[in-house]
Amino acid sequence: MLLAIALASTLAAASADAAGTAIEPVPFTAVKITDAFWAPRIETNRRVTIPACFRQCEETGRIANFDAAAAALAGTPGPAFKGNCYDDSDVYKVIEGAAYALSQHPDRELDAYLDQLIARIAAAQEPDGYLYTIATANKRGMDARWKDERWSHETYCAGHLIEAAVAHHQATGKRTLLDIAVRFADLLVATYLPGVASAPRSEVPGHQGIEIALVRLHRVTGSQAHLDLARHFLLRRGDATGRELSGDYCQDHAPLLEQRTAVGHAVRAGYLYTAMADVAAITGESTFDAALEAIWRDTVETKMHITGGIGAHAHNEGFGEAYDLPNESAYLETCAAIAHALWNHRMFLRSGSSAPIDILERTLHNGMLSGVSLSGDRFFYPNPLACDGMRRFNHGTNGRAAWFGCACCPVNIARFVPSIGGMVYATGPSTIYANLFIQSEATIPFEGVSVGIDQTTAYPYDGRVEMRIRPSEPREFTIAVRIPGWARSRPVPGDLYRTVTSAGVQVTGMWVVAVNDQPLVPPPMRDGYALLTRRWKADDRITLALPMSVRRMESDSRVVANRGRVALERGPLVYAVEAVDAGGSVRDLVVPDAARIAIETRDAPAPGVPTLLISGERVEADGVSETTFAAIPYALWANRPGPQGVGEMAVWLPRTRDLAEPKPAPTVASEATVRASHTWDSDTELAVNDRRVPSSSADTTIPRHTFWPRTGSVETIEYAWSEPVTLDGASVYFFDDTAVGGGCALPASWRLLAKRGDAWVAIEATYPLERDRMAAVRFTPITTTALKLEMVLDEGRSAGILEWTVE
Numbered sequence: 015m016l017l018a019i020a021l022a023s024t025l026a027a028a029s030a031d032a033a034g035t036a037i038e039p040v041p042f043t044a045v046k047i048t049d050a051f052w053a054p055r056i057e058t059n060r061r062v063t064i065p066a067c068f069r070q071c072e073e074t075g076r077i078a079n080f081d082a083a084a085a086a087l088a089g090t091p092g093p094a095f096k097g098n099c100y101d102d103s104d105v106y107k108v109i110e111g112a113a114y115a116l117s118q119h120p121d122r123e124l125d126a127y128l129d130q131l132i133a134r135i136a137a138a139q140e141p142d143g144y145l146y147t148i149a150t151a152n153k154r155g156m157d158a159r160w161k162d163e164r165w166s167h168e169t170y171c172a173g174h175l176i177e178a179a180v181a182h183h184q185a186t187g188k189r190t191l192l193d194i195a196v197r198f199a200d201l202l203v204a205t206y207l208p209g210v211a212s213a214p215r216s217e218v219p220g221h222q223g224i225e226i227a228l229v230r231l232h233r234v235t236g237s238q239a240h241l242d243l244a245r246h247f248l249l250r251r252g253d254a255t256g257r258e259l260s261g262d263y264c265q266d267h268a269p270l271l272e273q274r275t276a277v278g279h280a281v282r283a284g285y286l287y288t289a290m291a292d293v294a295a296i297t298g299e300s301t302f303d304a305a306l307e308a309i310w311r312d313t314v315e316t317k318m319h320i321t322g323g324i325g326a327h328a329h330n331e332g333f334g335e336a337y338d339l340p341n342e343s344a345y346l347e348t349c350a351a352i353a354h355a356l357w358n359h360r361m362f363l364r365s366g367s368s369a370p371i372d373i374l375e376r377t378l379h380n381g382m383l384s385g386v387s388l389s390g391d392r393f394f395y396p397n398p399l400a401c402d403g404m405r406r407f408n409h410g411t412n413g414r415a416a417w418f419g420c421a422c423c424p425v426n427i428a429r430f431v432p433s434i435g436g437m438v439y440a441t442g443p444s445t446i447y448a449n450l451f452i453q454s455e456a457t458i459p460f461e462g463v464s465v466g467i468d469q470t471t472a473y474p475y476d477g478r479v480e481m482r483i484r485p486s487e488p489r490e491f492t493i494a495v496r497i498p499g500w501a502r503s504r505p506v507p508g509d510l511y512r513t514v515t516s517a518g519v520q521v522t523g524m525w526v527v528a529v530n531d532q533p534l535v536p537p538p539m540r541d542g543y544a545l546l547t548r549r550w551k552a553d554d555r556i557t558l559a560l561p562m563s564v565r566r567m568e569s570d571s572r573v574v575a576n577r578g579r580v581a582l583e584r585g586p587l588v589y590a591v592e593a594v595d596a597g598g599s600v601r602d603l604v605v606p607d608a609a610r611i612a613i614e615t616r617d618a619p620a621p622g623v624p625t626l627l628i629s630g631e632r633v634e635a636d637g638v639s640e641t642t643f644a645a646i647p648y649a650l651w652a653n654r655p656g657p658q659g660v661g662e663m664a665v666w667l668p669r670t671r672d673l674a675e676p677k678p679a680p681t682v683a684s685e686a687t688v689r690a691s692h693t694w695d696s697d698t699e700l701a702v703n704d705r706r707v708p709s710s711s712a713d714t715t716i717p718r719h720t721f722w723p724r725t726g727s728v729e730t731i732e733y734a735w736s737e738p739v740t741l742d743g744a745s746v747y748f749f750d751d752t753a754v755g756g757g758c759a760l761p762a763s764w765r766l767l768a769k770r771g772d773a774w775v776a777i778e779a780t781y782p783l784e785r786d787r788m789a790a791v792r793f794t795p796i797t798t799t800a801l802k803l804e805m806v807l808d809e810g811r812s813a814g815i816l817e818w819t820v821e
């Protein structure tokens with residue numbers, strides 16, 4: 015107990031020290047967004063996304079799970095628990111989003127819906143405050159609690175409950191959900207916090223999130239224990255005292271303060287780093303700074319895609335090595351982009367530097383916004399930077415999906431999009447920071463006065479910004495206007511991405527800031543901000559002009575996937591080329607350094623989109639032709655899906671012809687329609703005749719077909735032709751990922767059957783089993799309209815095909 019008191023008083027003292035210097039965000043409730051870019055997205059989020067997410071939570075049993083837990087507690091019959099252990103968090107996240115929507119737009123019906131939902135949540139809470147429906151509904155009992163934190167998500171769900179509760183309380187003034195959350199938080203304190211818990215448990219949360227939530231709760235309750243527990247959870251991470259570490263997947267591989275690189279699951283990591291900055295900001299202590307700064311540099315200088323997305327790999331939903339940034343297989347979960355945005359906002363609040371806001375802006379406009387369709391009811395879980403138009407890369411869908419079994423991303427969008435206004439301005443000592451350019455009306459309480467700022471702009475499509483300042487009385491202070499890094503030849507901190515300056519001769523133009531039409535050339539600058547200090551009075555006007563020319567970007571040559579390639583940017587937007595704007599294919603295009611790029615405003619896929627018209631080249635099997643194709647903002651891709659989902663897409667395009675992939679000539683196989691007895695959700699049977707040659711049987715860079723998870727069975731895949739074909743040979747490139755721990759191997763045997771009338775007749779031949787090459791077979795010529803490849807799978811092994819040719 016002594017230790018706890020000592021710690022508490024140290025923190026309280028640090029808090030008092032920090033109070034005078036902290037930078038505080040201006041809450042989104044004080045910033046009314048009125049623009050043509052974000053306002054429609056926020057409105058669609060309110061009208062479509064939030065109701066769609068609630069409907070999905072109803073239909074999938076996520077909300078009934080609370081009734082299941084309540085029934086188990088009451089000893090009455092109720093529904094059975096359905097779904098995943100973390101599903102409670104989806105309901106909480108939509109409630110959080112709904113609360114934000116309520117604070118911007120009163121809605122009696124939504125308010126009443128939340129009330130009945132909260133009553134059902136209350137009924138599912140155990141008498142001591144525990145609230146985790148899978149455990150309560152299944153009557154797991156006290157002994158089963160907190161046992162498997164790495165995977166169980168008990169504290170993760172608690173975190174989202176708390177965030178929803180604080181949002182609901184702030185939006186409605188009601189304490190119904192807040193009281194539930196406080197009881198759960200107090201149980202966590204009594205379970206984990208040394209000095210309070212009689213036998214404190216030694217685990218750390220598996221999936222972070224609770225730490226951010228506890229800091230947020232502390233701001234409302236003032237409870238020191240809530241803040242102390244957040245800090246305790248942070249400092250216990252990587253501390254092996256009394257427990258076994260769970261490794262770098264959960265950032266639990268080394269003591270947190272000694273960590274210097276971004277590792278593991280990207281959403282967990284992003285929430286962890288956000289909480290570190292939160293605790294540092296609120297306590298004023300510098301304990302976390304060295305780790306935070308190093309991990310942030312490691313991320314933005316070596317592990318971030320140009321869209322601001324993080325977590326390059328699917329296998330760990332997380333970070334790879336430095337510069338390991340693939341495009342087509344890039345994972346870049348929507349939740350990770352949101353976590354990255356939150357983290358960078360906190361890094362700014364901690365430092366007052368504009369560099370994290372540059373990253374925040376990049377992430378918001380690209381890797382986060384791509385996660386939701388313009389219609390508001392279709393989502394991406396991964397946000398890759400290239401698409402082959404075939405692979406079901408989006409958790410089983412080639413294109414956007416209405417929902418996912420693990421639905422963290424849609425509900426995260428639902429709660430994040432309405433809160434964006436809270437990142438536009440911040441206040442520090444004698445300073446108002448103008449961070450984001452979004453047309454809006456803000457009323458900012460500031461050092462005893464109220465300062466209104468009316469921002470007028472068509473950003474991010476146009477670079478002109480006007481801010482009309484309306485202090486309640488004249489007052490001297492500084493308005494720090496962020497000059498985006500991209501306008502200062504510094505698109506990102508570090509050198510991971512830079513503007514092409516060689517043969518392309520890049521001229522980005524100059525930015526200009528003026529007060530009451532008097533340009534300041536140059537204004538005093540600090541950390542990327544133009545510092546405008548004066549005695550501000552009503553109707554003073556700041557104008558900012560940013561250069562909106564198209565920028566050709568290249569990446570550090572250590573990023574193998576981007577070598578010899580260029581990406582196009584304009585303002586904060588990264589651009590992408592989609593097949594629908596490029597004559598049906600993208601992989602065969604070239605953007606030479608001398609290619610002319612014009613800008614045209616188009617109304618597809620959204621109104622008023624500045625579209626780039628690129629006079630480039632197309633490489634074909636028999637030569638090169640000049641062609642003009644369009645690029646649209648990356649975040650807007652996949653809003654015009656065709657019957658098969660989306661087509662090809664690329665952000666990084668070849669600068670030279672040798673990197674283009676000409677469309678191969680049609681073959682007998684490519685003319686066939688394909689049908690398989692089974693195809694794994696993430697694969698596609700269209701892979702087998704796409705004419706893309708694998709580099710090995712373990713090649714994961716091209717589309718594939720597998721029968722996963724089926725094992726030991728007899729499976730088939732068929733080609734059918736509209737006209738009879740005569741064949742005397744076939745070759746199969748088998749997929750085999752056993753070398754990297756996968757479950758697909760060569761089959762036990764295979765053979766071909768040809769259709770004769772209504773019957774299938776086996777083709778006599780010797781069928782070789784070969785790895786890392788085409789397994790070829792020859793046979794007596796046959797004429798048929800369909801060919802069947804039959805594979806007998808090994809016991810315990812599945813199988814797959816990368817390519818299947820016939821001749």
Ligand SMILES: [Zn+2]
Pocket residue numbers: 347348349350395421422423424426
């Ligand atoms: Zn997610």
